[in-house]
Amino acid sequence: MQKRSVRDFLNIILNGTALGVVAGLIPNAVLSTLFKYLGKHFAANVFTTLSQAMYLLQFSIPVLVGMIVGQMLKFKPLESAVLGATVLAASGSLTFNANLKAYTGVPMGDLFNVMLITAIGAIAISLVKDKFGSVTIIFLPITGGLVAALGLVTLPYMKSLTSLLGQIIFKFxxxxxxxxxxxxxxxxxxxxxxxxxxxxxxxxxxxxxxxxxxxxxxxxxxxxxxxxxxxxxxxxxxxxxxxxxxxxxxxxxxxxxxxxxxxxxxxxxxxxxxxxxxxxxxxxxxxxxxxxxxxxxxxxxxxxxxxxxxxxxxxxxxxxxxxxxxxxxxxxxxxxxxxxxxxxxxxxx
Structure with missing residues (x-):
């Protein structure tokens, strides 16, 4: 990653997040209501499948954010892929439910944590990407996993920001x-x-x-x-x-x-x-x-x-x-x- 000012780097994180959210959100936002209406009148199975596909695209938002930011930072394909996977794992989009003993999902995850881990992951990858030589394909994803673990630690604190804002608005x-x-x-x-x-x-x-x-x-x-x-x-x-x-x-x-x-x-x-x-x-x-x-x-x-x-x-x-x-x-x-x-x-x- 070439040298950039802090402002330029933060702009890339913001722009990448915005584009990732739009790319993952637009299909469901535009078509979900139409498909639900059409499914009530004919070809219910077809429109149910289409609705599910549009909805599931929203789970890709953390990956899209990571990939887009990686592209903006001129990362190589593997580096962008690792950043996308790292952000997904830390986003809160997929969480372990102890009662069900299974992973459950919510679209998009927590965008505060998505942006934080995208930034940390991008910095970490840029620091180590040229250090592993021929074993980069092994150790770079492991580096991403370690950053994702950090993201799981920060996730509850990032979620608390949303809760705090909710408490303020609730007073209204x-x-x-x-x-x-x-x-x-x-x-x-x-x-x-x-x-x-x-x-x-x-x-x-x-x-x-x-x-x-x-x-x-x-x-x-x-x-x-x-x-x-x-x-x-x-x-x-x-x-x-x-x-x-x-x-x-x-x-x-x-x-x-x-x-x-x-x-x-x-x-x-x-x-x-x-x-x-x-x-x-x-x-x-x-x-x-x-x-x-x-x-x-x-x-x-x-x-x-x-x-x-x-x-x-x-x-x-x-x-x-x-x-x-x-x-x-x-x-x-x-x-x-x-x-x-x-x-x-x-x-x-």
Whole structure:
């Protein structure tokens, strides 16, 4: 690995994580709802198999992150493969269940730990890759295994970061409903462009009967998607804009990390969208809270919980967030001159 600044190295980790998440997540995000609907009406076995394939692709995210980062660091094929395997083993995507005496899996794992072990693994591999000579094919994977073991030690601590954020957001659910909706919407709009899994956060926070709070969380993801899709479109990254609408919001993690000003239009849009969602009676469940408009899961669940609210749903999920996002982006970029539209353009996309 050639010499790089710490900033460049961290940018590679962020970009690799973002691309890996998008590559593994998009198929299920785009097609799962469609396949489930089609499977209910005809060729159930075919669409069940297709749905399972799309879902299982999400388990590849840690491997994809490691492989992509390895490629960005100019690693050789074996080195990238070892890094991918190392990240998978340490990600938390596969864990041993003592009660079942078997390994069980959850898609993606913990992204905080994925990024940490990707960085440590990349450094370790770069330090030893030229030291083993003809036995590299034996000892390089062993090195990866040792780094993975370290990752299993750090995994509980990285998971505790998500739990801590969950505890903070849970306090919002005890507030007055209007304030609760605004803060939850803003929180989820922020979290979606961080390594935190909003799906996991939704399951943790809204497994009770807080349907209004779950609806607000869903709208937070919509608000972030609205701002970032409009911004990338203005930056002439139309492919990225479409990908964000389809669910690839985490593609913008590196941009938001480098330019925190982008959180201004995101949080502004989220606050107004959350407020409107409360007055329009938007609801959700713990299963829909972390998805937004991905696969139309959020709007569909809101309609199921309040049939006859089609106009309110169109306003809350489409008209209001995208209108406010357009105005907020123009305010902060064109009027206040806090950033230029180019800051939305994703790298390596």
């Amino acid at each position: 659910t005890t507030l007055q409903p209007i304030l609760m909706c605004m803060l939850i919407t803003m929180s989820f709009a922020f979290l979606i462009v961080t390594p935190v899994s909003t799906v996991a956060m939704g399951l943790i926070l809204f497994n009770n009967a807080n349907y209004v709070g779950a609806g607000a969380a869903t709208l937070g993801l919509v608000a972030a998607a609205a701002v970032l899709s409009i911004g990338t479109f203005r930056a002439k990254s139309k492919g990225a804009s479409i990908a964000i609408i389809l669910g690839a919001i985490k593609l913008m993690m590196p941009n938001c990390a480098r330019r925190p000003q982008l959180f201004l239009p995101i949080l502004t849009t989220a606050a107004i969208t959350g407020l409107s969602g409360y007055f329009l009676g938007i609801q959700g469940t713990h299963e829909s809270a972390g998805f937004g408009i991905i696969g139309l899961i959020g709007p569909t669940k809101a309609y199921e919980m309040n049939p006859g609210s089609l106009v309110q749903i169109i306003l809350a999920f489409f008209v209001i967030p995208f209108t406010v996002a357009f105005l907020a982006d123009r305010l902060y970029s064109d009027v206040l001159k806090l950033y230029k539209s180019e800051v939305y353009r994703p790298e390596n996309y």
